[in-house]
Amino acid sequence: MAGGGAVSSSNGKVYPGKLTTRVVVACIVAAMGGMIFGYDLGVSGGVTSMDSFLEQFFPSVYQKQKADDSTNQYCKFDSQILTTFTSSLYVAALFSSLFAASWVTRRLGRKLSMLVGGALFCAGALINGLAQNIAMLIVGRILLGFGIGFGNQAVPLYLSEMAPSKYRGALNFCFQLSITLGILIANLVNYWFAQIEGGWGWRLSLGGAIVPALFMIVGSLFLPETPNSLIEMGKQDQAKAELLKIRGVDNVDEEFEDLVAASEASKKVEHPWRNLLQRKYRPQLVMAILIPFFQQITGINVIMFYAPVLFRTIGFGSSASLTSAVITGLVNVIATFVAIYAVDKFGRKALFYEGGIQMIICQIIVAILIGKEFGTSGDSDNLSKGYAIAIVAFICIYVAGFAWSWGPLGWLVQSEIFPLEIRSAAQSITVSVNMFFTFVIAQLFLMMLCRMKFGLFVFFAFFVVVMIVFVHYLLPETKGIPIEDMAMVWKSHAFWKRFVDDDVDNEKPKKCSP
Template sequence: MGYSNFGGGNNLDDSHEQLIERNPLRNVCSETVADNDHGHLKKPKINKFALICAIMASVANALLGYDIGVMSGAVIYIKDQFSISDVQVELLVGTLNIYSLFGSIAAGRSSDWIGRRYTFVIAATNFLAGALLMGLSTSYTFLMIGRFFAGIGVGFACTVAPVYTAEVAPASYRGFLTTFPEVFNNVGILLGYVSNYGFSKLPANQGWRFMLGIGAVPSVILAVGALIMPESPRWLVMQGRLADARRVLDKISDTMEESRRRLEDIKEAAGIPRDHNDVVAGQKRTTGEGVWKDLLIHPTRRVRHVLLCALGIHFFQQAIGFDTVILYSPRIFEKAGITSNNEKLLATVAMGVMKLVFVLVAMILLDKVGRRPLLLTSYAGVFVSLATLATSLTVIERDPTETVRWAVIVSVSMVLSAVAFFSIGAGPVTLVYSAEIFSLRLRAQGIGLGMVVNRVVSGAISMTFLSLYKAITIGGAFFLFAGVSVVGFVFFFLFYPETQGKTLEEIEGLFGSFVHWRSIG
């Protein structure tokens, strides 16, 4: 085993122990500060510049969140204005995920080719065009064209945001910062719900246009922010621009010692000799070529394990049907007995608040209790919530009278419970974990591949949910999703190592041994 040549085709297969032995700087922990009086370690303060970078990058995920939240309410009025069928509603809601595939695939390569910053600009430009086109739509066809551009923008945004955030965050609070994309996704969803409720007061043929068109605002914020924030230091190293990488690391690290250590770690992972301290000969060292071969055609045992974990966590996040809860929440509340559009939209706002609160809780806990415990707790809670929701909806469908008012209350409560459990683990941990586990060279395109799986599964479920619940009842649909969450729990329990507190370079040594059930921590 050994390091690949920089920009070459082999994978990084060194164990964690070998990395420590060859790099003594790893033994110096500059991300914690000793308390000499008490012999304890103090948790470091969060670097403000790294925090700002993470916030700006995470605005990208607000685009997806806003679109998901706002479309759940806007489609009520769009259906009436354009007299579209349920199948057309499914296509309108679900095709965004299909279109985003193209953005996710392209984003992995563009992140390696032109950098993380300019990939953000591409995302913002596409979503801006999509938001304006949807807001000005005069027909269903025109609306679908706007969805295409918005989908491309979402695909770019969802891929590059976790990559960039993970690469600027120090190991000691990487979980906290890498949760930001999910936090902003939830902020976007909540803003979409609030937009639905606020603009529903306008005439029906105008309100939904404002709901969709106002999505152009975060697009502009993202584009401007991308031009201000620095490039990822790991991408700069991959291009051989070591001096530029050092300058960025000096800003996002708390001490010069920490900055030097992080640079040495990145150089070692990239296969650059230590005596190179400026620009590596050859200008641009890589544009992402050969990565697909290393990921899919000739992967090592370690890469296969990483790929299994990355694709699996994205698959189960969507296969448990959570996007249907968000996208079709007004329909679910209607089935539960809430008939007023105003009350349905208010209920979605409550759901958005619940989602945001619990993802903030996850942000605090990720670097304290770890990824595995939150992930396992989340899927167990989602199972209980969805199974109970399915039971209560089945009771309501069979006897929709006043005698089952308890079932209405239980249904609404279980929707909120499912949202809470999802947001404390399955939502944020998916982005954090998949951004951490790929090696430097494979990271951008590996995360892009994970997002492809995410969007395919989400699109397939959201485009078939109405047909599914008509075929097996809405209670049956949620029983199905509850069963999938059990399979997900077992999968994570067996195969997922804990990554809490380790540098991105150290994490590579955790993979290759597939079964991790012996250790929860």
């Protein structure tokens, strides 16, 4: 399979290249690394809604959620110990990204980072599946977090560096598609295993994370390394040979020379972490922090890793809550396919706008529906059928809006805007901020639901409004611009151009907008 055409740069250069089979296969296999993240997002909320799991590890929560007459409906699962089980993974992912994954990815290559991530995740899944006490659960979660830190560090960079700029958005979205598939598979697994007699199905759910980990391990062994990474490691002949293969043409001299020049410039940077604080990298630093922050404050993880708990809290039965989580997971996958088609056609900002507005409307409607049914007392145990259908429908529409906007774009934009000399360090900041706020939301959600009740959805909707304003005024359009020329985007931006040094090439890009 190959697509014709050339890769046009923003400053008038044209890099010859096709969408080759080698690139497509490599990107699909690498993107499977996202499945480990998605599987964990989906599986953790499911097992924490299973009675047998709660009874063995969190008996106080089990007793509270069974005491229907004495406990506010919003507060049945409010337990810091229970949320620590979920959120400990994200603290581990934060530290692994900051202190290990960044160095491995930069110095030893994207492939090795994916391999290490898969191995750590596999070990964590095994321990969780065999857990006998909370300590084993937490140790397993920490190892899973280390694995996700390595995977989320390497995979988006790998995809952006392998893909021709014309197809970079669609191919990078394979990572988000893999995450959504992992969530859907985890929701299906939870539904099936919850039916097992004897109450040990949660072990299969948690231990099943070994499967996506093995995909990542095996895939990383056979993937080609990116030309950018090979050049960074001093293997220029191998890098040029690989560039010829992935572009499918006979002459890649101009693109190769630009990659080498970028690498040489990056080698002069002795302290990439310190460099991030320089004025000329202010736009990238702001994006590395705010985009992952905004991605998490949409409230999506309230739905994704607490979906069964959330649905059960607002009146669904155990089986119905798992079924509803499967439905939202399926919508997530379908909507991501829409994003793959639209991102390189309509651009990044158009999807941010549309998805954001869609999420705001749905969050407000869900807040109204839950508030009308439960009020602030939470004294209704079962939703009427009409209310239940309406809530699931609007949550699905909300999930679709996220799945073709802040979900994939939160990873794509970050992976394409960083220059090579700070790319690994900046990506590490992105992953760390993402994991930190994922941890915060995971740790505080059940407490916030207990105290803020249906107003929690309004809280998240407010931040989505702020996000749309941020995108409009501060985020440039990056559609179709080669990574090597991305510095010109900031040079021509109405706000950020004041921070960029004058030594950046003066020519303005043709395809970017403030």
